[in-house]
Amino acid sequence: MESYFQSQSGYGSSWNFDAFKNLHEISPTVQSHLKQVYLTLCCALVASAVGSYLHILWNIGGFLTTLACMGCMAWVLSTPPYEEKKRLGLLMAAAVFEGASIGPLIDLTIQIDSSILVTAFVGCAIAFGSFSAAAMFARRREFLYLGAFLSSGVSILFWLHFASSIFGGNAALFKFELYLGLLVFVGYIVFDTQQIIEKAHFGDLDYVKHAMTLFTDFVAVFVRILIIMLKNSMEKNERKKKRRD
Template identity: 40%
Template sequence: MNRVGSRQEFKWSTLTNFSQLSTATKDHLRNVYTCLTLCMLGAAAGAFLHLKTQFQGGLLSALASIGLMLWLAATAHSKENQTKRVCILTAFGVTSGLGLGPTLDFAIAINPQIIVTAFLMTTLIFISFSLSALFAQRRSYLYLGGILGSGLSVLLFASFMNIFVQSFAVFQFQLYAGAALFCAFVLYDTQLIVEKHINGDNDYIWHSVDLFIDFIAIFRRLIIILGLNEKKNKKNN
């Protein structure tokens, strides 16, 4: 039998064929990713503002981001509040971009190309894991919730302890384990958004926040990992 002749031709259209999802769910996901894109543009604007003005937000940016998240969560999802909530979401993206400032400065001091590489890697990871979650059997990744919660608790505890221990090994563990953890969160959050919509939760603006946090968490860690590796290579050379 001719194996080459029997091989099915790959069609790129299969990457957008989510026949297992209803039309309403597809529309919801389209709105979620539109809001995610808007939030990402806000983060890019915030990062650009930091690079141009060297504004050191630090704790102020973090507090502003938390405040905006709470404001967004407290504002009801309705047609009347849609414009207001989109503005809050964009502002949240801007403050998150400002918060990335010190990490971007770290990368620029070593090699500015690190930022581009980390962004492309994060985008590829995010798209791949999102597609995996959407193509996978319904609810197949939701069991990760307990594991991810425990993993996040371990990372937070390690971060707290490392304030006193100051161990580089623990810091590296936080970086690599954190990157892997938030990759898994992309799988979990994507399927959770689908399930929430099926059960009547149509707040696509808030759902985009979950994915945005996952993206930024992976992006930040990849910048640091790539920066440390390149710094090490330069030192060895």
């Protein structure tokens, strides 16, 4: 927190061409690590798309694929870093299961308006890239203070979901939970990116684990953007039907 306030005095001067070109204090080793992380992330997203396609073909997505995804992720974390190929394979398997798990939402979107899916993905990719870049170009540790606030946000989301499942929820509560969740996970993109950079500076170059972290952030943001756009499209169609009637 202290480093954050100290950084504000020189923050304006940090945004110049030389700083942008050199990515501030990011060393060549860390830059190489980030390239590996984002390449692995792209492969995981492709694997997730394959999982969604498999659900559309064979209707395999559901509770079991969600459990399988969580199991693969836990397996990645429990596997020693030197077993690189095994961990990478487990991450891709987790991505396929994750894609199958959100397959029903993808299928519904395609049935209503397939253009929503493309727009949501492009919007999520732009947001992800922008906030990741913000974390990279900022001073070291500048956004690490966000961790406590984001953890509080996740706790609020959990209790809201818990309360709505027991006492019932309305449309306003669902919308609040949806937008708060989007805000929280966008914040996690910034926080996790800078945390990955900071860990890499201290020698933690576990690109599989770091890519998995960013993958979960990307999917969380994408799902919420997709639901928001899908909900808006359905409400718009309902209004058009009422006008016709």
